[in-house]
Amino acid sequence: MAVIEASGLSKSFDKKVVISGISLSVERGEIFGFLGQNGAGKTTTIRILLGLLAPTQGSARVLGSDLMHDDRVRGRVGVLLAHNGLYPRLTARENLVYYGRLYGCRDADRRAEELLFLVGLTDAADVAAGDLSTGMQRKIGIARAIFHNPEILFLDEPSSGLDPEAQHMVRALILNLAREQTITIFLSSHHLDEVQRVCTHVAILHSGKILVHDSVAHLTAGSGRTMYEVGLTDPGEGEKASEILTGLSGVGEVSVELNRIAMVLSGVAPHEVVGALVAGGVRVDEARHRAHSLEEIYLTVLQEAEAAV
Amino acid sequence: MNPVFVIMEKEVRQIVSSRQTMISTILFVIIFAMASAPVTLVGEGNPVFLLDQVCFYLVLVLGIFTSYIFTGQVFLKEKQDGIVETLLCTPLSVREIWLGKVLGVTVPATILAYGAAALITAVAATLIDSPLFPSPPVLFHIIVVVPAFISAVSGLIGFAHLLLGMRDIQILNIGIIFGIIFLLTLTRSLLGPGFDVTWAVVWGSLLVAVLLLAIPFQFNRYINRERIVTTLPE
Numbered sequence: 001m002a003v004i005e006a007s008g009l010s011k012s013f014d015k016k017v018v019i020s021g022i023s024l025s026v027e028r029g030e031i032f033g034f035l036g037q038n039g040a041g042k043t044t045t046i047r048i049l050l051g052l053l054a055p056t057q058g059s060a061r062v063l064g065s066d067l068m069h070d071d072r073v074r075g076r077v078g079v080l081l082a083h084n085g086l087y088p089r090l091t092a093r094e095n096l097v098y099y100g101r102l103y104g105c106r107d108a109d110r111r112a113e114e115l116l117f118l119v120g121l122t123d124a125a126d127v128a129a130g131d132l133s134t135g136m137q138r139k140i141g142i143a144r145a146i147f148h149n150p151e152i153l154f155l156d157e158p159s160s161g162l163d164p165e166a167q168h169m170v171r172a173l174i175l176n177l178a179r180e181q182t183i184t185i186f187l188s189s190h191h192l193d194e195v196q197r198v199c200t201h202v203a204i205l206h207s208g209k210i211l212v213h214d215s216v217a218h219l220t221a222g223s224g225r226t227m228y229e230v231g232l233t234d235p236g237e238g239e240k241a242s243e244i245l246t247g248l249s250g251v252g253e254v255s256v257e258l259n260r261i262a263m264v265l266s267g268v269a270p271h272e273v274v275g276a277l278v279a280g281g282v283r284v285d286e287a288r289h290r291a292h293s294l295e296e297i298y299l300t301v302l303q304e305a306e307a308a309v
Numbered sequence: 310m311n312p313v314f315v316i317m318e319k320e321v322r323q324i325v326s327s328r329q330t331m332i333s334t335i336l337f338v339i340i341f342a343m344a345s346a347p348v349t350l351v352g353e354g355n356p357v358f359l360l361d362q363v364c365f366y367l368v369l370v371l372g373i374f375t376s377y378i379f380t381g382q383v384f385l386k387e388k389q390d391g392i393v394e395t396l397l398c399t400p401l402s403v404r405e406i407w408l409g410k411v412l413g414v415t416v417p418a419t420i421l422a423y424g425a426a427a428l429i430t431a432v433a434a435t436l437i438d439s440p441l442f443p444s445p446p447v448l449f450h451i452i453v454v455v456p457a458f459i460s461a462v463s464g465l466i467g468f469a470h471l472l473l474g475m476r477d478i479q480i481l482n483i484g485i486i487f488g489i490i491f492l493l494t495l496t497r498s499l500l501g502p503g504f505d506v507t508w509a510v511v512w513g514s515l516l517v518a519v520l521l522l523a524i525p526f527q528f529n530r531y532i533n534r535e536r537i538v539t540t541l542p543e
């Protein structure tokens with residue numbers, strides 16, 4: 001059952017078209033990555049789904065309702081927008097309890113303890129939110145967003161502005177949530193890597209239009225071709241290796257980048273390829289299958305879209 | 310607990326805990342109350358009559374001023390840093406959010422106004438060295454009409470803060486300060502030095518406060534979520 005559904009969404013501000021004809025659907029339990037460059041229209045789409053903006057055309061339903069007019073259903077949705085929604089002078093705990101009570105949670109104090117523990121910030125419970133680091137604030141923001149056990153969680157660029165370590169922690173937290181709490185997550189991002197690692201499904205947004213809408217597994221599996229990669233001990237042997245590989249039948253699209261050689265195999269086994277290289281005197285450091293990265297797919301899709309214009 | 314009161318309680322707590330605002334507002338109230346209490350000695354007439362005039366006028370002014378300051382904290386600040394967007398995603402309606410905040414301003418501003426009235430009366434009584442108490446209409450004015458004005462001012466300005474963009478709010482704020490000064494000078498000169506605070510005056514001002522409060526109630530449909538979100542600063 002689709003818990004988020006948008007059909008033909010368009011939005012213009014004073015004749016400036018920001019998104020046009022966006023249709024998407026997210027099933028219960030998915031981690032949906034909404035990928036797009038700066039200004040692609042991610043935040044605008046999320047705001048429409050949340051009922052903060054009215055679409056110029058089309059309709060959006062979350063849990064079967066229009067959130068702009070359905071106060072009760074808004075209570076079943078959790079939200080972390082660009083701003084964490086925290087009051088800087090209230091402590092982490094006070095912030096959590098405050099929002100919990102706004103959502104009508106009964107045992108807000110106990111739930112706050114539970115969530116502070118979940119995000120690993122029990123020690124910071126009584127620190128004013130404004131005195132916490134950006135990464136800690138984001139984690140409290142996530143705890144705030146899931147306080148009332150929402151069925152769907154919207155996250156607008158949850159890792160933006162964080163250092164790599166904090167980004168990693170936030171991602172781990174999201175994955176953990178999705179796994180253990182069976183919550184549907186709608187996550188916007190411009191980090192391809194993040195979406196590939198965290199999401200089950202993805203839509204790529206470009207200039208207000210959706211270019212691709214698919215499962216991550218399906219996209220990265222490619223079209224039945226085996227992508228393979230060999231790493232060399234000595235980058236100087238790249239040219240020699242490339243010659244050997246080009247001579248083998250069933251090996252195509254050989255490309256060398258420093259000590260890494262990528263290729264597509266068809267009708268030839270990986271061990272035969274490695275064997276040929278070793279026999280030719282190339283020192284092989286490692287060899288592995290390679291999935292299409294979301295980055296490759298993203299760039300290809302973008303190029304196609306731009307060529308079509 | 311009703312979420313309107315959850316908001317109210319949080320706003321009260323936040324206003325009280327913002328030390329800078331609290332200290333400067335309390336100082337302001339004390340200085341004005343102390344400075345105007347001796348007026349009761351100056352006049353020829355009855356000290357109760359003079360105290361009535363001071364209390365009627367000054368407590369109202371201090372209440373409105375405090376309401377204006379606290380409203381900026383409660384409405385504008387949340388819009389400036391974008392917290393209000395998260396608040397709009399909760400199950401509360403825009404009207405409930407607005408109401409909770411207005412109540413949150415009204416409670417501490419009213420307490421300060423009551424404090425100012427008590428201070429003026431106490432200082433005046435000490436100065437003339439005899440017990441002194443405002444007349445019943447002025448007491449009613451302090452207890453009921455002043456809080457009504459505090460709510461009305463907060464309701465109106467808060468409504469404007471939700472509705473307008475940052476630049477418009479800045480212009481509005483300057484306008485409000487001059488507007489308040491102008492209205493005060495105007496009423497003062499209209500009332501004249503010998504004016505008596507009668508029940509008619511007090512009921513009249515209550516009516517004005519209620520009408521002012523009715524404006525944002527009436528026009529609540531103009532503050533929808535989209536309007537607030539599209540006037541957030543970048």
Ligand SMILES: Nc1ncnc2c1ncn2[C@@H]1O[C@H](COP(=O)(O)OP(=O)(O)OP(=O)(O)O)[C@@H](O)[C@H]1O
Nearest residue numbers: 013018036037038039040041042043044045190539
């Ligand atoms: N209220 C508004 N009025 C006018 N233009 C707007 C408004 N809100 C957004 N826009 C414009 O719409 C476009 C898309 O904005 P949006 O915030 O949805 O993009 P985004 O994908 O979230 O980008 P980012 O990665 O920067 O957050 C931008 O060009 C922005 O300037």
Ligand SMILES: [Mg+2]
Nearest residue numbers: 042043044156
């Ligand atoms: Mg955005």
